[in-house]
Amino acid sequence: MANYILKRLVYAVPVLLGITIIVFLIMAAIPGDPATAILGSYATPENVEKLNRDLGLDKPLVQRYLIWLVNMLGGDFGRSFSLNRPVLDEILERFAATLVLAGTSFVLCSLAGILAGTVSAARQYGAADRLITFTVLIGISVPSFFLGMMMILLFAVKLRWLPVSGMYAIYGGGDLPDLLAHLVMPALALSAVATGVIARLARSAVLEVLRQDYIRTARAKGLGETRVIAGHALRAAMVSIIPVLGIQAGFVLSGAVYIEMVFQWPGVGRMLVEAILKRDILLVQGGVVFVAGCYVLFNIAVDVAQSLLDPRIRT
């Protein structure tokens, strides 16, 4: 097992390097002069030149990349000019908030999606199946940011059950119940689409497995139907569901950008959008690499979970 994890980590190194290269190349392709972008078009040529030298932009591309990479490995992601603080500090603070939101949504959509899909498959063509299929169809078609806005109107404005936005109340908040109250709506809105996608996939995966011979064996043994579905069919279907959970985690992370804007959630997605609008390149660059790197590591965890589940791929 340890061997397997180690192997996966080693394989991740080129992927992580590739990510830094892609991000670096995209950023290096910026038309115009970053220093001018930072200083504005009224900057004196001397100032532009000085900033370019400070940022290391006068050096050749490869050298710039290597300097950036080595600095990052040492924890130095540069300094955000718009916030005037180290990029990494800002990212870590914001990423924690995103993790709370996206993590909750991921758990929600995995549980709800698998449950709905399994019930749907077990009751194929029945009322529950039709209801779930219909709900799923709506769920995957509604833009998450629109859903979030409508939830605010209903639950925060009309019914006054939940706070409108933010992560904590401005006065007197800060404890766990306060966080949970603020988390309910954004987490639900964020998980809607992924729940639908996972439910669809789980349904067809369970249907596929239910036709296998070992399901007939389980029934011939005299097992109850709940046990046949949950213990045998779903267990085998998880082998094809888990990789999709890994992919959906990426979609949840992506959707978090919109949801953070709608609910004023102080996460890394909102940070990125604001940084783009302010043309704070170092912050964008660092944020993208950091989050993408975390996602790669998360997918290794998914692979490990997969191998725990399926003894046939454990090597």
Next chain:
Amino acid sequence: MRLFLGLLFRNRLAAVGAVVLAAILLFVLAIPVLPLADPNITETGKRFLLPFGEGHWLGTDHLGRDLLSRLLHGTRLSLAVGFAAAFVAATIGSAIGIVAGYFGGLVDNIVMRGVDMLMAFPYILLALAIVAALGPGLMNALVAVAAVNIPFFARNIRGVTVSLAHREFIDAARLSGMGHGRILASELLPNVLPVIVIAMSTTIGWMILETAGLSFLGLGSQPPQADLGSMLGEARAALITSPHTSVVPGVMIFLIVMSINLLGDGIRDALDPRLRSGALDRPAAMTRIDRRSPPPGAPAAPPLLALQDLQTRFHVGKRVYKAVNEVSLHLAKGECLGLVGESGSGKSVTALSVMGLVASPPGVITGGAVRLDGEDVLGFSRSRLRSARGDRVAYIFQDPLGTLHPLHTIENQLVEAIRAHRSVPHAEARARALELLDAVRIPNAGARLPAYPHELSGGMRQRVGIAMALANDPDIIIADEPTTALDVTVQAQILALLDELRRERGLAIVFITHDFGVVAQLCDRVAVMYAGRIVEEGPTAAVLATPAHPYTRRLIACVPELGEGRRELAAIAGLPPVVDRLPDGCAFAPRCDKAADACRRGEIRLAGEGTRRVRCIHPEHPEETV
């Protein structure tokens, strides 16, 4: 094409999607002729007018601009950008995929590693990075969304191309001297195109959503130009005071994406033949029972197991396959009955019908009775049937790799079988499992308990299958070709084991096989099935010595005998009939060398004296074969 459209519209939801999308497109195309206000004329005196007011059907926005006009213009822009992004992504992605898949080797390797890298990003990070580099703007958003989706197309299309690149028609084109370019364009592309269409139809809604999303964030279309996303983004500031300005564009995005999704699902279903045939139906917990007439009464002295005029059919589309046609059998305590026939003769379906294990859909039991100690099993409730399965009647199936659960240990599977019928603690069930493995002569049984099925040999797996059948000391074991998947020496061991267990435990066995050699070793009595019916029945020795039905005689002749190498092995010419259109009279007549006109007319009954019965007008005479 007409078939395709027919299939598409048979799917009602897809038709709804098509109609909604067509209506939206119609409105958008009619913009030049509709009497709309200019979408960009601001009128601060008329801000946030409510819908259905005079002059502004959908009201006005925060600058007093006509919402209906802005909605239609925004929809046009969103659709155009979404479709353009999808088209660009599909074209570039497919081109990359086709080239990588067709040329293979190093090109493929390099391209696909790059694609893997791009797919390692959560998509929005890549899109944000591109927009950050190019700057906010609708065209840049389009480029970002298209770029993010290129890897998806590249990977999908490459997969399809790889499977096509080594097919005969491509080789033929290559041998006929066609250049790579022509092969790609005229041979490969037409075959890959349906896959591209499916991929596009399933992602286009997504791309419209993504571009709307970027605009919503303020990174797409810039004011005063507005697509649906930026309309929603601008309206957000007034969400609480004037919700209608948000609802209008939001609902439109929802309608567009939903109708495209519905249509996309419809296209996929229509193009994917696997889904077309309804092959994804799952079998229910028990076979559907739909008896047209009341079951026959119980016999006076009921045997352990009796099948009475059992009928099982498969309803596939409009066709009805009569897999089991009025089969009657009986089995006494401790007896071993062989059920023999070619594949497709209905013997397995007969066996599975006993405990309602025939897959439904498509299987339906349409008549007759299965009596266990005189009680009608087909009339059992679900829970009663469940408690009889495995406890009173247990099964051993053919292929032990497919019939054991691949992800559960042997211990789990045995313990589970025991605890399904007895509420004993796990430790006790485990001890019992160990005994069972010993009983089926698995060496070093304790070490096998934590193993998974794929870690055992075929013979060992089948022993586990037998142990599982024995778990609850059943009265009857139904063994459905338990040795067919094994090699000959293992086969002999398994047969010997079954015979021993039967004598030790007084088990009654129904043994299903196509091999008369196996029957001779094991069975007291034998019944021969052909095309869903019993054609001959009797004590094994008598049937083997003097087969009465021509089919039985020829089945016996198929068995090679050691030391008689000179005898010709006689395969039976022809194939068994398809059981949805059975001929009148004897089903074997087309393959029988003794068939006369009378054989092809009317019903031939299963008749005979004592223990022997045959369904034939011209039975073989013992004198002939001697």
